[in-house]
Amino acid sequence: MTFGSEASPSALAPRVWQVGALCRAVADALDARFNPVTVRGEITGFSRASSGHCYLSLKDESGQIRCAMFRRAASLLDFAPRDGELVEVRGRLGVYEARGDLQLIIESMSRAGQGAWFEQFLRLKAKLEAEGLFATARKRPLPLMPRGIGLVTSLGAAALHDVMTALQRRVPHIPVVLAPASVQGANAPGELCLALGNLYQLAGSEQGLKADAAAPVIDVILLVRGGGSMEDLWAFNDEQLARTVAQSPVPVVCGVGHETDFTLADFVADLRAPTPTAAAELVAPPREVWLGALDSVEDRLQAAVLRQLDTQSQRLDLAASRLGRPSHLATRQRMRLDAASQRLQFAVQMACRTKLDKLGRQTESLPQALQRGLKRTHDQLQSASQRLGLLDPSLVLQRGYAWLSTPDGQTISSVQQTQPGQRLHATLADGEVDLTVSKK
Numbered sequence: 001m002t003f004g005s006e007a008s009p010s011a012l013a014p015r016v017w018q019v020g021a022l023c024r025a026v027a028d029a030l031d032a033r034f035n036p037v038t039v040r041g042e043i044t045g046f047s048r049a050s051s052g053h054c055y056l057s058l059k060d061e062s063g064q065i066r067c068a069m070f071r072r073a074a075s076l077l078d079f080a081p082r083d084g085e086l087v088e089v090r091g092r093l094g095v096y097e098a099r100g101d102l103q104l105i106i107e108s109m110s111r112a113g114q115g116a117w118f119e120q121f122l123r124l125k126a127k128l129e130a131e132g133l134f135a136t137a138r139k140r141p142l143p144l145m146p147r148g149i150g151l152v153t154s155l156g157a158a159a160l161h162d163v164m165t166a167l168q169r170r171v172p173h174i175p176v177v178l179a180p181a182s183v184q185g186a187n188a189p190g191e192l193c194l195a196l197g198n199l200y201q202l203a204g205s206e207q208g209l210k211a212d213a214a215a216p217v218i219d220v221i222l223l224v225r226g227g228g229s230m231e232d233l234w235a236f237n238d239e240q241l242a243r244t245v246a247q248s249p250v251p252v253v254c255g256v257g258h259e260t261d262f263t264l265a266d267f268v269a270d271l272r273a274p275t276p277t278a279a280a281e282l283v284a285p286p287r288e289v290w291l292g293a294l295d296s297v298e299d300r301l302q303a304a305v306l307r308q309l310d311t312q313s314q315r316l317d318l319a320a321s322r323l324g325r326p327s328h329l330a331t332r333q334r335m336r337l338d339a340a341s342q343r344l345q346f347a348v349q350m351a352c353r354t355k356l357d358k359l360g361r362q363t364e365s366l367p368q369a370l371q372r373g374l375k376r377t378h379d380q381l382q383s384a385s386q387r388l389g390l391l392d393p394s395l396v397l398q399r400g401y402a403w404l405s406t407p408d409g410q411t412i413s414s415v416q417q418t419q420p421g422q423r424l425h426a427t428l429a430d431g432e433v434d435l436t437v438s439k440k
Contacts, residue, residue, distance in 0.1 A: 023095045035092040039065070039104060040112055043085045044229050048074070056081070058089065058104070067091070069106040077109060083230040084118030087111055117230055121237055125264060128239070133246050134267045140251045142271065142283055145290070148175045148216030149283060150199035150250075152192060152223045154183045159224045159255075159276035166280035171287060175216040177202060183225035188235035193244045196221070203250040220251050220283045223265060224276035227258040236263035245269055255279030318409040403427040415440050 041058030052071030254269035273279035
């Protein structure tokens with residue numbers, strides 16, 4: 001009995017595919033089975049490259065697919081696609097062989113509605129706006145120099161590093177209190193509200209209440225996170241978070257996402273910043289600016305003090321000149337007395353010499369003659385000293401008199417030099433007063 005030969009091993013072994021060949025085979029199978037295909041879904045992660053090509057994903061409740069739209073097809077769009085919009089696209093399924101990814105090459109796109117996420121956002125935005133939470137009148141100005149800065153963000157977020165770097169560079173002297181919270185996911189809204197509430201206890205409210213007397217007073221709060229898709233930022237569209245931000249006792253700066261991203265927290269906050277770093281810069285003017293301002297103030301104060309000193313010095317000189325006029329007269333009288341004294345002494349000397357010549361050897365009366373001459377001279381000097389004392393202006397002022405003058409130093413010696421309402425300056429023995437003429 002003859003049996004047939006056994007099957008060769010090569011006939012039983014599975015086919016070994018090259019990666020590129022397998023990708024092309026899958027792409028051919030998809031093309032044959034599905035293409036062309038129309039897909040309805042919500043846009044997420046939309047971006048436009050410098051080449052003009054557009055990249056995005058379409059998603060619904062149960063799945064997501066990567067898409068590419070080349071420049072030719074994108075140029076035919078009659079609207080600007082954005083995250084959250086519900087669209088219908090027509091295209092061809094394929095495999096991006098460089099990565100082995102399934103992707104949909106979009107050939108045309110049209111709106112199919114606003115998208116579930118975006119519609120919810122618009123409804124809640126309209127509700128809060130109608131309640132006045134976005135009103136410009138309730139926006140508060142930021143403090144010029146906060147005593148403390150509150151910060152709400154995730155410990156693992158890049159935004160934390162960006163904000164702290166900016167604050168350390170610009171205002172290293174201002175304390176920063178971090179209240180960590182999740183910034184993405186189902187638990188994020190509740191954690192963000194709790195973190196804000198903790199900072200509110202340190203905020204500089206009207207009652208001045210603080211949970212911890214040793215903690216710094218918070219004068220402004222930063223609510224920040226980096227960019228992402230609409231669902232990544234959705235925690236900041238939570239209604240309760242928006243209301244919590246609106247209840248803040250101090251200004252809140254919201255820096256969520258990139259410049260093109262908007263959330264409800266942005267609309268409710270006192271100020272929106274395009275990025276987390278910009279939020280930090282808004283509440284932290286550079287230290288050099290404040291130091292320059294202090295230098296300017298110091299210069300102005302110094303100049304004002306010098307001007308005041310000059311003015312007061314001139315006033316003092318004027319007062320001294322007014323009081324100095326009688327003393328000038330006294331000085332002249334004193335000089336005249338000194339000259340008279342010298343002449344008198346010379347006359348006495350001459351008289352003594354004459355007497356000596358006449359008396360010859362009768363010198364017994366010379367001491368008496370000198371004594372009489374000196375006494376006459378002393379009496380004359382004493383009389384002149386008394387007359388000189390009468391000219392001392394301080395003695396006059398001590399007897400209850402005053403020296404009247406106008407503010408510009410003109411002496412007042414007659415009522416004819418005054419008018420009702422005129423301001424005068426009076427110098428007394430122990431000080432000076434300003435007067436106003438009521439009548440004459």
